[in-house]
Amino acid sequence: xxxxxxxxxxxxxxxxxxxxxxxxxxxxxxxxxxxxxxxxxxxxxxxxxxxxxxxxxxxxxxxxxxxxxxxxxxxxxxxxxxxxxxxxxxxxxxxxxxxxxxxxxxxxxxxxxxxxxxxxxxxxxxxxxxxxxxxxxxxxxxxxxxxxxxxxxxxxxxxxxxxxxxxxxxxxxxxxxxxxxxxxxxxxxxxxxxxxxxxxxxxxxxxxxxxxxxxxxxxxxxxxxxxxxxxxxxxxxxxxxxxxxxxxxxxxxxxxxxxxxxxxxxxxxxxxxxxxxxxx
Amino acid sequence: xxxxxxxxxxxxxxxxxxxxxxxxxxxxxxxxxxxxxxxxxxxxxxxxxxxxxxxxxxxxxxxxxxxxxxxxxxxxxxxxxxxxxxxxxxxxxxxxxxxxxxxxxxxxxxxx
Numbered sequence: 001x002x003x004x005x006x007x008x009x010x011x012x013x014x015x016x017x018x019x020x021x022x023x024x025x026x027x028x029x030x031x032x033x034x035x036x037x038x039x040x041x042x043x044x045x046x047x048x049x050x051x052x053x054x055x056x057x058x059x060x061x062x063x064x065x066x067x068x069x070x071x072x073x074x075x076x077x078x079x080x081x082x083x084x085x086x087x088x089x090x091x092x093x094x095x096x097x098x099x100x101x102x103x104x105x106x107x108x109x110x111x112x113x114x115x116x117x118x119x120x121x122x123x124x125x126x127x128x129x130x131x132x133x134x135x136x137x138x139x140x141x142x143x144x145x146x147x148x149x150x151x152x153x154x155x156x157x158x159x160x161x162x163x164x165x166x167x168x169x170x171x172x173x174x175x176x177x178x179x180x181x182x183x184x185x186x187x188x189x190x191x192x193x194x195x196x197x198x199x200x201x202x203x204x205x206x207x208x209x210x211x212x213x214x215x216x217x218x219x220x221x222x223x224x225x226x227x228x229x230x231x232x233x234x235x236x237x238x239x240x241x242x243x244x245x246x247x248x249x250x251x252x253x254x255x256x257x258x259x260x261x262x263x264x265x266x267x268x269x270x271x272x273x274x275x276x277x278x279x280x
Numbered sequence: 281x282x283x284x285x286x287x288x289x290x291x292x293x294x295x296x297x298x299x300x301x302x303x304x305x306x307x308x309x310x311x312x313x314x315x316x317x318x319x320x321x322x323x324x325x326x327x328x329x330x331x332x333x334x335x336x337x338x339x340x341x342x343x344x345x346x347x348x349x350x351x352x353x354x355x356x357x358x359x360x361x362x363x364x365x366x367x368x369x370x371x372x373x374x375x376x377x378x379x380x381x382x383x384x385x386x387x388x389x390x391x392x
Contacts, residue, residue, distance in 0.1 A: 034306045037304075060324045065323065
């Protein structure tokens with residue numbers, strides 16, 4: 001098969017412009033077949049090969065415009081990685097570390113607090129610090145979720161609902177002793193982010209599921225163990241073991257999911273594309 | 281006719297062209313141009329995202345073959361695609377009939 005340098009250069013440009021597509025090889029193969037078919041058809045009609053090559057490329061379209069069309073979602077967004085994507089990935093890793101730290105705190109320290117509500121001694125200091133860690137973890141989680149949603153090019157009501165839940169989770173986390181509140185609100189917010197991510201087909205499914213279901217799984221574990229009356233009962237009628245297990249599962253599962261998502265987002269190469277309306 | 285004017289109608293046109301048999305992308309675009317008497321003029325590469333979207337919606341299937349040393353993807357309508365084509369064709373006929381009904385009897389302004 002004769003090769004045409006301009007077409008091959010064009011295909012290399014498209015490879016660079018669509019490098020983030022999983023089906024990149026299929027897309028480029030299809031473009032190659034189209035362009036070479038055009039040239040062959042025109043040559044058989046008597047056109048010069050050089051003229052046919054230029055005409056084929058002109059008719060196929062500008063590479064930047066095409067890359068934008070491929071990136072456009074039905075919501076009108078662009079599903080491409082940007083510089084913000086990498087920052088969101090970094091913040092996702094920070095959030096993971098903070099959730100893991102809070103989970104470790106609750107499992108190891110809070111069991112030995114004499115009273116969570118006396119503002120004296122190392123116990124109360126640790127609790128205040130842990131509360132700050134948790135609130136920061138949720139702030140970072142909200143930022144990471146923005147990055148995830150931006151990467152998928154999703155617009156509409158779902159992202160707004162996710163932000164509302166995560167915003168409420170930040171507020172609720174300031175009452176760290178009432179953990180079912182922030183676990184439920186944060187869990188619902190990250191569940192919506194996870195659904196958006198899974199529908200886009202981007203990133204790792206396992207990471208998306210852990211990120212989306214971690215907090216809710218922790219909450220369900222706590223409720224199950226409390227219902228089954230596992231472990232001792234403390235002076236407030238609560239089951240510390242159920243709380244430790246629930247918060248441990250919730251925080252560590254979410255952290256693992258955020259690590260996977262953070263690494264994926266940080267590895268994405270930013271693309272410079274302008275939005276282009278799609279035809280249908 | 282520009283690509284913007286095709287907005288909202290490209291799916292119907294692609295489904296219609298595939299209604300009489302499987303075709304690869306170049307053949308689809310060539311037939312679109314021929315059947316429209318070259319009225320539909322859009323960057324040919326932009327048709328492929330539309331084909332992929334239709335396939336993702338299960339209105340089309342595709343298969344790969346090797347022709348003259350190149351990989352070629354050929355598309356065909358599914359049963360769901362035939363149903364969608366029928367629905368969209370009906371909607372288009374209703375739309376054009378309504379437009380014609382409104383325009384009937386309206387005097388066109390003189391073209392400068």
